[in-house]
Amino acid sequence: xxxxxxxxxxxxxxxxxxxxxxxxxxxxxxxxxxxxxxxxxxxxxxxxxxxxxxxxxxxxxxxxxxxxxxxxxxxxxxxxxxxxxxxxxxxxxxxxxxxxxxxxxxxxxxxxxxxxxxxxxxxxxxxxxxxxxxxxxxxxxxxxxxxxxxxxxxxxxxxxxxxxxxxxxxxxxxxxxxxxxxxxxxxxxxxxxxxxxxxxxxxxxxxxxxxxxxxxxxxxxxxxxxxxxxxxxxxxxxxxxxxxxxxxxxxxxxxxxxxxxxxxxxxxxxxxxxxxxxxxxxxxxxxxxxxxxxxxxxxxxxxxxxxxxxxxxxxxxxxxxxxxxxxxxxxxxxxxxxxxxxxxxxxxxxxxxxxxxxxxxxxxxxxxxxxxxxxxxxxxxxxxxxxxxxxxxxxxxxxxxxxxxxxxxxxxxxxxxxxxxxxxxxxxxxxxxxxxxxxx
Amino acid sequence: xxxxxxxxxxxxxxxxxxxxxxxxxxxxxxxxxxxxxxxxxxxxxxxxxxxxxxxxxxxxxxxxxxxxxxxxxxxxxxxxxxxxxxxxxxxxxxxxxxxxxxxxxxxxxxxxxxxxxxxxxxxxxxxxxxxxxxxxxxxxxxxxxxxxx
Numbered sequence: 359x360x361x362x363x364x365x366x367x368x369x370x371x372x373x374x375x376x377x378x379x380x381x382x383x384x385x386x387x388x389x390x391x392x393x394x395x396x397x398x399x400x401x402x403x404x405x406x407x408x409x410x411x412x413x414x415x416x417x418x419x420x421x422x423x424x425x426x427x428x429x430x431x432x433x434x435x436x437x438x439x440x441x442x443x444x445x446x447x448x449x450x451x452x453x454x455x456x457x458x459x460x461x462x463x464x465x466x467x468x469x470x471x472x473x474x475x476x477x478x479x480x481x482x483x484x485x486x487x488x489x490x491x492x493x494x495x496x497x498x499x500x501x502x503x504x505x506x507x508x509x510x511x512x513x514x515x516x517x518x519x520x521x522x523x524x525x526x527x528x529x530x531x532x533x534x535x536x537x538x539x540x541x542x543x544x545x546x547x548x549x550x551x552x553x554x555x556x557x558x559x560x561x562x563x564x565x566x567x568x569x570x571x572x573x574x575x576x577x578x579x580x581x582x583x584x585x586x587x588x589x590x591x592x593x594x595x596x597x598x599x600x601x602x603x604x605x606x607x608x609x610x611x612x613x614x615x616x617x618x619x620x621x622x623x624x625x626x627x628x629x630x631x632x633x634x635x636x637x638x639x640x641x642x643x644x645x646x647x648x649x650x651x652x653x654x655x656x657x658x659x660x661x662x663x664x665x666x667x668x669x670x671x672x673x674x675x676x677x678x679x680x681x682x683x684x685x686x687x688x689x690x691x692x693x694x695x696x697x698x699x700x701x702x703x704x705x706x707x708x709x710x711x712x713x714x715x716x717x718x719x720x721x722x723x724x725x726x727x728x729x730x731x732x733x734x735x736x737x738x739x740x741x742x743x744x745x746x747x748x749x750x751x752x753x754x755x756x757x758x759x760x761x762x763x764x765x766x767x768x769x770x771x772x773x774x775x776x777x778x779x780x781x782x783x784x785x786x787x788x789x790x791x792x793x794x795x796x797x798x
Numbered sequence: 799x800x801x802x803x804x805x806x807x808x809x810x811x812x813x814x815x816x817x818x819x820x821x822x823x824x825x826x827x828x829x830x831x832x833x834x835x836x837x838x839x840x841x842x843x844x845x846x847x848x849x850x851x852x853x854x855x856x857x858x859x860x861x862x863x864x865x866x867x868x869x870x871x872x873x874x875x876x877x878x879x880x881x882x883x884x885x886x887x888x889x890x891x892x893x894x895x896x897x898x899x900x901x902x903x904x905x906x907x908x909x910x911x912x913x914x915x916x917x918x919x920x921x922x923x924x925x926x927x928x929x930x931x932x933x934x935x936x937x938x939x940x941x942x943x944x945x946x947x
Contacts, residue, residue: 624918631921638928651901654924658908661931668938669850670843672831727832736825741944746824746937 711735819861823930824937826857831941852876854938858930868923869930871911 632650636642639657644650711733718726730736738746830853834846856876862869905920906912909927912920 627918628921631918631925635921635925635928638925638932648901651905654928655901655904655908658905658924658928658931661928661935662908664935665854665931665938666847666851668935668942669854670847672847672850672938672942724836727829731829736828738825738828739944741947742824742828742941745940745944746821 819930820933820937823857823861823933826860827853827934827937828941830857854934858934862926862930866923866926867911867915867919868909868927875910 632647635654636650639650639653641653642650644653715726715730718729831850834849834853855872859869859872859876864870864873902917902920905924906915909920909924911923915923
């Protein structure tokens with residue numbers, strides 16, 4: 359099924375992006391080899407109808423696995439196609455923003471009940487593959503933009519002016535770098551979610567660092583601009599050929615006038631911050647300030663765009679929260695033996711709270727939530743709670759006792775029995791709150 | 799709250815000590831989502847997505863607190879009920895010369911509270927803003943994933 363889903367997804371995505379490539383006529387990243395695209399169309403369009411029907415059907419297994427793959431977060435512990443979603447997330451960056459907004463509007467138009475997440479990920483795939491498709495013309499790996507790990511990443515390389523050495527690097531590094539965040543077996547879904555800016559961003563950095571070579575060369579103008587900001591102090595004290603030897607020259611590293619001191623201080627501070635930014639922004643291997651700033655700007659725009667897109671695609675999903683919550687409230691306090699056994703490890707006040715909340719939930723969900731809010735707790739689905747708490751507590755230093763694991767296992771165990779999800783969610787969340795409370 | 803105040807303490811920790819605010823962001827955002835879903839079941843999808851987007855930025859700003867200029871500016875903007883507007887330059891046809899001169903300007907437009915900062919502070923705020931943005935984006939992805947699976 360894995361293989362079949364890939365093909366279907368690849369076929370749909372490539373044909374969709376091929377269609378887009380036809381209609382859209384801008385950028386140098388566009389169609390470079392129309393002839394090959396025709397071959398593509400024939401190939402992909404044959405698989406198209408089945409793919410589209412699959413797309414419309416929210417229950418097809420293709421959707422869930424594809425959506426998981428795309429967003430790289432698989433709470434069930436399966437290992438999705440790691441590099442592709444990562445590249446897909448980053449792939450949004452350098453797709454032109456017009457296309458992104460066009461797809462975003464398309465997405466909002468095609469909102470159906472339950473159709474939100476497939477269309478969301480379809481859009482992401484389209485964007486990603488649209489970016490990749492022109493490069494696919496060169497290599498005949500017609501798997502719709504290369505679903506496999508090795509297939510995806512080398513393709514965009516042919517876009518830029520990047521050298522032939524890059525494909526090698528791309529194929530090898532992502533495997534290693536991306537395997538690291540995804541090592542742990544079970545809670546890796548949440549872990550890689552909140553793996554923060556160290557692991558996955560660096561992995562993405564390495565992965566995208568090579569293959570998002572812009573065809574436009576920043577090098578010339580930016581380098582001159584960066585260098586041209588030659589500090590006055592070091593210019594005067596540098597080892598260059600000084601025109602006048604009578605003037606007192608400051609020694610290297612020292613400045614004579616307060617202007618340059620302040621200037622140097624300011625520059626040092628800016629350099630410090632740029633370094634901090636370099637770690638945050640992927641593809642930050644640029645050495646000159648101007649192109650680094652460009653990267654930063656692009657990245658901020660990209661993130662804001664992602665927030666926008668995610669909020670649009672959340673619409674169908676939010677409706678699914680309601681039955682979940684309602685389900686919890688209707689069940690009430692019945693059959694909470696399992697949760698009580700687990701909650702015995704915590705305070706008694708916690709179980710008292712749980713009782714009260716459960717009772718309140720029977721009458722009015724809103725007031726129950728407000729009550730929880732007052733206590734600094736929150737009710738959430740089990741999967742989400744385990745994801746967040748395991749991610750939040752995992753990177754903590756060794757000094758902290760990781761309280762969540764016993765709670766999460768009980769939560770996981772109770773996940774199947776809808777009778778006590780409320781108690782488990784409370785337990786998990788308050789445990790997480792307890793561990794983070796001392797740090798506040 | 800976590801030690802987000804001292805930059806020196808953050809250098810060795812790749813996580814930048816965000817995970818204390820992560821749970822706060824998550825709980826705030828989920829509560830907001832729940833409220834939105836309760837109150838606007840029949841309203842337009844555009845209005846709903848706007849509200850969700852607002853909730854995302856609100857939870858970012860709340861968990862960042864008032865210690866940061868960008869979060870203060872964001873909170874101000876949210877409280878004044880102004881429409882959340884973000885400049886999006888749709889065409890990347892900037893000439894190199896223009897690009898160089900405008901970079902700081904462009905960044906100031908993107909980061910909330912930007913116009914009233916000098917370059918140094920702008921970079922610092924941008925870094926923090928990016929941190930919180932990435933956290934928020936991942937949070938939203940998780941939520942969407944968990945409700946759709």
